[in-house]
Amino acid sequence: MTSLWSNIVAVLPPVETQFLLEFSEKVESSVVDLLKRSRQHLYSDTSGVDCLLNAQIIMDYSWEKLNTGTWRDVDKEWRRVYSYGCLFKVSALCRQEPSAEVVEQAIRTCDMGLLMGAAIMDNILHVLVQTIQSEIRTFRKTTKEDDQNGHFHAKKLKLACTPVPVVDQTMAIPRIRCPSLEGFKSDYLLPSKPVILEGIIDHWPALRDHRWSLEYIRSVAGCRTVPVEVGSRYTDEEWSQTLLTVNEFIDRYILTKDGVKVSGYLAQHQLFDQVPELKDDICIPDYCCLGEGDDDDITINAWFGPNGTVSPLHHDPQQNFLAQVVGSKYIRLYSPEHTEMLYPHQSLMLHNTSQVEAESPDEEKFPEFVKAPYLECVLRPGDVLFIPARxxxxxxxLELSFSVSFWWS
Known part of the structure; x- marks a missing residue:
């Protein structure tokens, strides 16, 4: 990876005087001095060890600030300091001729800055991680070719799946193929009626040219660090969150070995910002133009997880297009007019979530729930479910699943 450092230098300011470090008085002068020293190291022949040590001190100190009190109370200045620390660490790691392991550490450092820090220097961490990832893909491609020349073949593990439930046609969510904008608005959006739209994402590269699979996702995002939910559903006591690379998530929670699997779910809106290759494989549905805002007001979420992962019965405040790309899901919908029959939690945090296990309700504890009418479906690749607000x-x-949701108002 001898060309990596020259590629990184190309995206940095050409001279030290153009590398600006401006902070308010909220950041102690001693920290600013550390930042300036790291900047000087960046444009000198200082040893990589010294550069790395200085950058780590900046990251460790600002990390303490990020984890003091609630996240909303963290001053943006300290998030910027953390991002600069990440930038300096990445530069130190990639300065010589780094191994593949060191390059992966640099990518993880960029991701931590993108997740926990604030944008600096025209979002330079995003530019850096794309530069580094391009280099590591070239390295891996060469390694893969060498492996193939040596007749090496990795053994694939099996993926678990569940029998597809039989949907009662009297309660099936209606389907319609490529309705007009006006027809969708008058027949479904305005009266808040759920519907499955067919044919509207058939053109997505994720379903055609770049068909999403574990191998493809590994190739474009495997070494990226992302938030992961651990547990089959967020209402479980053992549910938690952690940070893993996509490869670690797949190995630990998607693939099964000897029938043993623990539950994990990658559910977040930053994945497509972190990995633009995946974002290029999807498109915002045209029907979102019926909303009040523009494309920047639409929240795009990734939902990637194994068979058996459950989103408990809940509601969201915005309109939702749930697009199924990989695998299938069983879904039930209840109208907001039957909210009282669904027994929402009384706590403020879970007020939008039902206390009831939808598929196995406790009829003694929740007698009205079984009387609540609902619609249901099995969502398959290429289907887009419109879930009206609330x-x-x-x-x-029902199996390995990757869905994309679009929240809009």
Missing amino acids: HWHYVRS
């Missing part, structure tokens, strides 16, 4: 929905993955 409609209650329960989702269970």
